Amino acid sequence: MRKMGGERTGVTYEENPQQIAEAEAKLQQKAEAELQEVFRSFEGEDDDRRGIVPAYEAMGLGDMTPIPHVIFDELLNNRILMSYDCAERMDIMLDVTREKGVEVPFVLIGEQAKKTNYVMFNEFYSVKNNSGLTWNECDFKKVTDANVGLVGSFKKRIEAVAKMHDGSRAIICFGHTHPEDRSIYYGTYSRGDLRNLIQYDDSIAKVKREMKDDDNISAEVKREMEDNGPQTLSCVIAANGDMDFMFYDHDDRNFYKFTNVLRMTDDGSKEMLQNYTFKTPLPRQYR
Ligand SMILES: [Zn+2]
Numbered sequence: 001m002r003k004m005g006g007e008r009t010g011v012t013y014e015e016n017p018q019q020i021a022e023a024e025a026k027l028q029q030k031a032e033a034e035l036q037e038v039f040r041s042f043e044g045e046d047d048d049r050r051g052i053v054p055a056y057e058a059m060g061l062g063d064m065t066p067i068p069h070v071i072f073d074e075l076l077n078n079r080i081l082m083s084y085d086c087a088e089r090m091d092i093m094l095d096v097t098r099e100k101g102v103e104v105p106f107v108l109i110g111e112q113a114k115k116t117n118y119v120m121f122n123e124f125y126s127v128k129n130n131s132g133l134t135w136n137e138c139d140f141k142k143v144t145d146a147n148v149g150l151v152g153s154f155k156k157r158i159e160a161v162a163k164m165h166d167g168s169r170a171i172i173c174f175g176h177t178h179p180e181d182r183s184i185y186y187g188t189y190s191r192g193d194l195r196n197l198i199q200y201d202d203s204i205a206k207v208k209r210e211m212k213d214d215d216n217i218s219a220e221v222k223r224e225m226e227d228n229g230p231q232t233l234s235c236v237i238a239a240n241g242d243m244d245f246m247f248y249d250h251d252d253r254n255f256y257k258f259t260n261v262l263r264m265t266d267d268g269s270k271e272m273l274q275n276y277t278f279k280t281p282l283p284r285q286y287r
Pocket of ligand 1: 176
């Protein structure tokens with residue numbers, strides 16, 4: 001159904017706060033159900049991951065429950081390459097995280113090369129340069145708001161990539177850092193982090209649907225968009241320096257790790273970055 005008038009407000013962040021909250025709550029419920037489905041699949045009879053998630057969930061930490069990365073498979077032939085600029089800014093963020101003990105949110109934008117799992121990131125945003133927040137103000141609510149805005153503003157990018165017709169896929173990666181003093185499990189994705197990845201992926205799908213209804217976008221671009229993304233990833237940078245990128249596959253309902261993470265150096269060579277080296281401590285008895 002077409003909307004009336006010229007004031008098209010398909011972009012999430014242009015809707016009123018109550019509508020946003022309701023839409024996000026719905027997406028969160030859906031993501032939660034999917035996350036539980038993933039965890040249930042690990043409890044199959046022959047699965048050596050069996051019992052791991054329930055053991056950590058028994059700590060009663062809810063969204064903060066650490067989910068050890070050893071239970072996730074690696075993405076086939078994966079590679080992430082960060083531009084020199086992106087890598088430099090991620091280093092600064094890691095320094096702030098270590099020095100101030102705060103969690104810093106950020107977003108990376110890039111492209112996935114045709115028919116590969118090779119991703120190149122060349123744009124970096126953090127809430128500091130997007131919404132004027134200072135590092136100390138970075139809390140989860142503000143991160144979410146900043147991300148919702150970015151999902152909306154990502155429309156232009158989706159359109160631009162679709163117009164290139166070269167089969168590359170736009171990638172948007174939602175990330176945050178984990179300071180060391182918050183928890184002994186700091187080098188681990190939390191249950192909430194994993195659910196957020198599913199939820200952000202759904203937010204992007206929503207933007208895609210809105211664009212499909214947009215009369216200002218050509219049929220050709222809509223077709224490209226249908227075929228080529230965009231794709232959502234997430235990244236946790238742990239205080240120990242691990243750069244942990246994760247992909248959620250909606251089709252087979254599973255998470256996959258990127259294990260080859262590289263950066264461009266100032267002399268134009270590529271340098272390997274550490275990832276997923278953190279050993280998640282065994283579950284503690286909290287109750
Ligand atoms: Zn986290």
